[in-house]
Amino acid sequence: MSELRKRQQAAIEAVVRHFSATREDGSKESPNAYVVIAGKQIAVEVAVIEQKGAKQGSFAKPRLRFDKVVLGLVGGLRAALREFVPDGQTVLLTVTAPIWLPSKTAAVLEDKIKVCLARRSAQPEIKDTIHGNQIRVRVVKGGSKGNSKFIGFVHNPDSDPEVLLNLTQSLLLYIGAAASKPAPKKFTGDRWLVVANEDGLSHIETYRHIYAQLTIPTDFKKILIVLAGGRVETLDG
Numbered sequence: 564m565s566e567l568r569k570r571q572q573a574a575i576e577a578v579v580r581h582f583s584a585t586r587e588d589g590s591k592e593s594p595n596a597y598v599v600i601a602g603k604q605i606a607v608e609v610a611v612i613e614q615k616g617a618k619q620g621s622f623a624k625p626r627l628r629f630d631k632v633v634l635g636l637v638g639g640l641r642a643a644l645r646e647f648v649p650d651g652q653t654v655l656l657t658v659t660a661p662i663w664l665p666s667k668t669a670a671v672l673e674d675k676i677k678v679c680l681a682r683r684s685a686q687p688e689i690k691d692t693i694h695g696n697q698i699r700v701r702v703v704k705g706g707s708k709g710n711s712k713f714i715g716f717v718h719n720p721d722s723d724p725e726v727l728l729n730l731t732q733s734l735l736l737y738i739g740a741a742a743s744k745p746a747p748k749k750f751t752g753d754r755w756l757v758v759a760n761e762d763g764l765s766h767i768e769t770y771r772h773i774y775a776q777l778t779i780p781t782d783f784k785k786i787l788i789v790l791a792g793g794r795v796e797t798l799d800g
Contacts, residue, residue, distance in 0.1 A: 571595055571609040574759035577793035578607065598755075605753050608744060608783075610737040612760040624766040625727055626719040628660045636665050637715035643673050647680060648712035654680070655701040655731055656715040657724035664694045676700055699724045703732050709780035710735065714773070730764055731773050738774075742781040753784040758798070761789060767796040774798045 575596045579586050587597040587604070595609045640656070648654055654676055662668055671693045679687045679700055689700040697720070716727050741756050764770070770788055785800030 567611055570611045570759055570761070573761070573793070574609050574611070574757050574789045575607060577789045577795050578755075578757055578787060580793070581795040603752065605755050605784075606747050606750055607755050607757055608741050609757045609759060610741045612733045612737055612758065612763060623722070625716075625722040625764075625769055627722075627769070627772060628717045628719065632662050632665050633660070633717040636662060636669050636717065639669055640672060640676075640715060641713040643669075644676060644713050647677055649680075651704060651710075652680075652712070653703045653710055653735060654713045655699075655703060655728050656713070657699045657727055658715070658717045659697045659720045660717050662696055662717065668694050668696060672698065672700075697724075699728060701728050701732070703735060709778065710739065711776055711778045714776045726764060727769075727773075730769070731777075733760075733763075734758070734770070734773055735777060735779070738777065738779050738781070738786070742779055742783070746782065754782060755785045755787065755800075756781070756783040758786065758788040761791050761793070763790070765791050765794075770796070770798060 575586065575598070578584070579598060582598070582600050584598040584600045587599065596607045598605050598607055636658070637656075644654060656672070656676070658668075658672075675689055675691065675693075675698075679689055679702055682702075687700075687702040689698070691698050714731055716724075718724065718727065737758060738756065746754060767788070767790070774786075783800070786798040788796050788798050790796060
């Protein structure tokens, strides 16, 4: 059995234990399994996130900011860039707090992001400091038309932006790929997606904040995530 298959099976078993369910095997393609809860059969797809670089499980929880200035900066950039980001691309942004000059910072960011979008490299990225704030911009390609075109985070300087960028990119990729799979033929019940990331960041609040910004169109009734130690949490549904 391949390592990917082992991780898929471990995630399914974690869900079975969490819901005190019974299990029926699916196919290697779609779905990965069926689970039965209170007599109801549910088709389960599993998306296993493959970590880049070192394991993230020991990383500190990203300290995100949600004050009025932050919401204004992120919301303003999202509106300003909506018509400039091509379908199938998403701009990821991280900015350190506090933001002392929000209007000027937003103006410079908007210009830099537009330049970044014009580049033809495989994955354009910017690292810079604007009015005392460290910023990271990454343009991710390959999403569906319904995905968010802009996702922004403002965080304390002691948080690692690479963790936020990699995790957001992974969720876009793996949830999007799972959503594109067709439903099982002749099956009219609910479909669930299980995202397995046992080697990744363990703080569910961060996943939920990221997921809330993704707006990936899916027909999954519930989206779960399996974290370190087989802990099962709900992302959606």
